[in-house]
Each structure stands twice: as C-alpha cells, then as structure tokens.
Amino acid sequence: MYRHTVDYFKDRPDRRVLINRGFFFNDLPRLTPLCRAFGHKPVVDGYDSQFGNRDRSRWVACGRCGARPEPQGHLDPDQWDVGRPYTGLFNPGQPMSSPTVRKQLAARGFDEGIRLPGAWPAKPTGTVGAQLTLGRSHTLGAGIKVGNRGSEHTLAAHVGLGPLGALFLHTERHGTFLQRWLNPTGYESRVIDIAFHNGRVWWQLWDRRDEHRATDPAWQSGNANIHPAHYLFGERTAEVLEETKTDGTVWMPDGTSYPVTLTLEKWQRGRRRGRKCTTWAISWDCPGGIPVRNDSWKGDNTLGGGFSLPAEAAESRHWPAVACALIAKSCASDRARYDYHPAA
Known part of the structure; x- marks a missing residue:
C-alpha cells in the first residue's frame, strides 16, 4: 500500500480557499x-x-x-x-x-486454452481517494453515487458546505459487492443527491447519473423554488414593452460599410409584485455578414448578435447611429483579436 497527495490549489489559486488537496491510498487490500x-x-x-x-x-x-x-x-x-x-x-x-x-x-486458430479464464488474483486490491476543500467550494448539498459495471469509481460521495468547504470521497474496486447488489446490470451509474443553488432545491432519487428519460417518474428528479422573495413578491418575469425596427449602416475603420437591420426592444424585468427594472436591448442582422477573421480552410467568419444599449441613448432619436457605432467597435475589436486582413 502506498499513498500520495495532490495540491489542486496550485492549479486553481483562490484567496478565499485555504486548502484544496487530494489524498489517494493505492493498493489497499480489499475486504472480501x-x-x-x-x-x-x-x-x-x-x-x-x-x-x-x-x-x-x-x-x-x-x-x-x-x-x-x-x-x-x-x-x-x-x-x-x-x-x-x-x-x-x-x-x-x-x-x-x-x-x-x-x-x-x-x-490464427491456436485458441485452445488461450480463451479460458486464468487464475483468480491472490490479493485483490483497490484505491480510496478523497479531496478536501476548506473555503469557498461552489457547492452546497450532499450526495452518493453507486457506479456501474464499467465505472472507474465504484462508490462515491460528497458533502458541500458552500463557503465553509467540501469533502469528496471515492473508491476504486472497493465496495464492488454493494455495487453489484444495488446496480448489477447496465452501464449507468445511479445517484441520490440534493443540492441548493439559485434559490432552488434540486434532488435526484436513485436517478441515472448522465441520462434522463421521459418515462422516468416525476419524483425521481426535479427542483422547487425555496427563495422567500418568490412567495412574498411572486416569480420573476421578463416581458417586451416596446419594439422598434429600422435600417442602418455600419462603417468600419477601413472605410468599408455594411447594411444592417436594427431592432430596439424595451424590456421590463422583476417580480410580479414590487419594483421593476427597465432595460433596452439591441439586436442586429447583416445579410452579407461582417467578416472579423480569416480562416484558410473555411473562409471568412461573420459576427452577429445583440447587446444592451444605455438608457440615455435608447431614449434618443439618434439611437440607430449609436447602435451602429457600437457594432463597428465590437467588430473592430474582434478583427484585432483574430488578426484579420481582407482576402486578396
């Protein structure tokens, strides 16, 4: 039996994390x-x-x-x-x-005795591993996993305490008797897990780890809102109050121009009861595309999408010019990033 440790903090330094280290105990005799x-x-x-x-x-x-x-x-x-x-x-x-x-x-046909199973291992061994984090862990909840016949980790468990830290455990080949008893067939691991994030509680009860089927019962996995504001002020909503479309022209620093179609949307976000937040969003479309980088094997790429517009610009009649200037700035930044040069 031998052990070794891994310092994960060196790869992911975080001033709010005191310890982030893995511990591994290899070639441990299995209890059989x-x-x-x-x-x-x-x-x-x-x-x-x-x-x-x-x-x-x-x-x-x-x-x-x-x-x-x-x-x-x-x-x-x-x-x-x-x-x-x-x-x-x-x-x-x-x-x-x-x-x-x-x-x-x-x-070559010399398979007599070659295809038969050999001798049983005299001293079966396995590995037990753990990872300990003290400080911010990005996880709040607990769970266990029962692997399948092809899993690298036969059994696994974790406990996350959010800003206090987390502990992860796993075994390799240890606990195979339990795995073959609880999950003997197939190649899908099973999990029992509960987690808290984004104001909701999420659960999995003997659910497949990496797959969800429409035939699975509703109780097997799901989530529920537990944020107090949800029950005091209602759920969050987002709706478009106004929408305006117009044409514009984007002038790039090299003197080229591209016709675009601009859409200005006024959004209202917030809970059903209480104060609302108003924002403006710009989306644009350029039929021919604006090239922002050169790829020798697939030609020029084009950029399209949307972004937010400041309130003072959105309420002005000059918002199309402001939007075109922002589009040109975004495309020019991408051209510099990808070292774009016009095709010969």
Missing part, C-alpha cells in the same frame, strides 16, 4: 471475507451492443466481489449469457500475460 472463506463465485459478465451490430463480448468475474481472473477470459457470446454462473474450465497456468499475444494466437 465471503470470497476468502468460500472462494469466488464465477459468473459470466459482458455486454451486447445497443446499436444493432455484432459487437458482443463475454468474460468471467466474481458475482460477489467483482474480481476478474487474470486473464479474464474470452467466452463465446452465443453460448454464454450475461449473469449466468460460469461452469466452464479455467486455465490458471497460462504462460502468456500479454493480451496482444493471446489475440494473435486466437486469430
């Missing part, structure tokens, strides 16, 4: 009392492609602790189903440890 007492329970493991081709594979693993023989074996998918107890032969005396050598021999 049942397998040590009664031996491993060999079962067929593997996968079938979800995309309609013949990409299938089978190997042997322990149904309790998840350990695999060395080598793990290469079984015939037409004869062995995933999850079925493995009652075949083992070849613990295989002299070839290189997977490349075994594949080459199998491709």
Whole structure:
C-alpha cells in the first residue's frame, strides 16, 4: 500500500480557499471475507451492443466481489449469457500475460486454452481517494453515487458546505459487492443527491447519473423554488414593452460599410409584485455578414448578435447611429483579436 497527495490549489489559486488537496491510498487490500472463506463465485459478465451490430463480448468475474481472473477470459457470446454462473474450465497456468499475444494466437486458430479464464488474483486490491476543500467550494448539498459495471469509481460521495468547504470521497474496486447488489446490470451509474443553488432545491432519487428519460417518474428528479422573495413578491418575469425596427449602416475603420437591420426592444424585468427594472436591448442582422477573421480552410467568419444599449441613448432619436457605432467597435475589436486582413 502506498499513498500520495495532490495540491489542486496550485492549479486553481483562490484567496478565499485555504486548502484544496487530494489524498489517494493505492493498493489497499480489499475486504472480501465471503470470497476468502468460500472462494469466488464465477459468473459470466459482458455486454451486447445497443446499436444493432455484432459487437458482443463475454468474460468471467466474481458475482460477489467483482474480481476478474487474470486473464479474464474470452467466452463465446452465443453460448454464454450475461449473469449466468460460469461452469466452464479455467486455465490458471497460462504462460502468456500479454493480451496482444493471446489475440494473435486466437486469430490464427491456436485458441485452445488461450480463451479460458486464468487464475483468480491472490490479493485483490483497490484505491480510496478523497479531496478536501476548506473555503469557498461552489457547492452546497450532499450526495452518493453507486457506479456501474464499467465505472472507474465504484462508490462515491460528497458533502458541500458552500463557503465553509467540501469533502469528496471515492473508491476504486472497493465496495464492488454493494455495487453489484444495488446496480448489477447496465452501464449507468445511479445517484441520490440534493443540492441548493439559485434559490432552488434540486434532488435526484436513485436517478441515472448522465441520462434522463421521459418515462422516468416525476419524483425521481426535479427542483422547487425555496427563495422567500418568490412567495412574498411572486416569480420573476421578463416581458417586451416596446419594439422598434429600422435600417442602418455600419462603417468600419477601413472605410468599408455594411447594411444592417436594427431592432430596439424595451424590456421590463422583476417580480410580479414590487419594483421593476427597465432595460433596452439591441439586436442586429447583416445579410452579407461582417467578416472579423480569416480562416484558410473555411473562409471568412461573420459576427452577429445583440447587446444592451444605455438608457440615455435608447431614449434618443439618434439611437440607430449609436447602435451602429457600437457594432463597428465590437467588430473592430474582434478583427484585432483574430488578426484579420481582407482576402486578396
């Protein structure tokens, strides 16, 4: 067993963070009392492609602790189903440890004994890791993760206390018995998580970690507003009160000009009850585009979009000229950034 630490603070310095360090304990002996007492329970493991081709594979693993023989074996998918107890032969005396050598021999027809699983590992080991942050952590909540059959992290958990810090834990191969009991099939990890941010509480209850399906029940994941102002003054709203369109011309510093269509929108934002905030937004469109950089392999790029306009300029009849000047300034800045030069 050996350990090492990583100082993440050097990569992400933050004056509001006192400590941001990772701790790793490698080659820790795994606690497998049942397998040590009664031996491993060999079962067929593997996968079938979800995309309609013949990409299938089978190997042997322990149904309790998840350990695999060395080598793990290469079984015939037409004869062995995933999850079925493995009652075949083992070849613990295989002299070839290189997977490349075994594949080459199998491709040439010398697969007798090569495709069989080898010996069980004498001392299965794993890794336990942690990351401790004291200070701002950008997370407030707690959760646990139960990995899948292909997860690098078998189990994981975290606790975030916002400005006080956070603690993250994970295991590699440790806890495989729990993972195979709770999440034995598929390659989708499951999470139980609760988090607080943006005035809302977010939850996941045994939800897929990286996927959401329309058939999932509503209680499995969701969020609710817990901000007091939401219930005192109502939800936030944003609506357009006025909209004005006109044409304009953008003059670039090199003397070129581009016709544009300008749209001025007056927005009102705020909660339903209480004070409102009024802003003006400009959006523009240039049919031919305004080139701002040169790309030898895909031609000139064009810039388009919108930005806000100061109140005094929006309420003036000269707002189209102000908007065109801001567009020219933005395009000129991008040309300098990308070292633009007109195409020959």
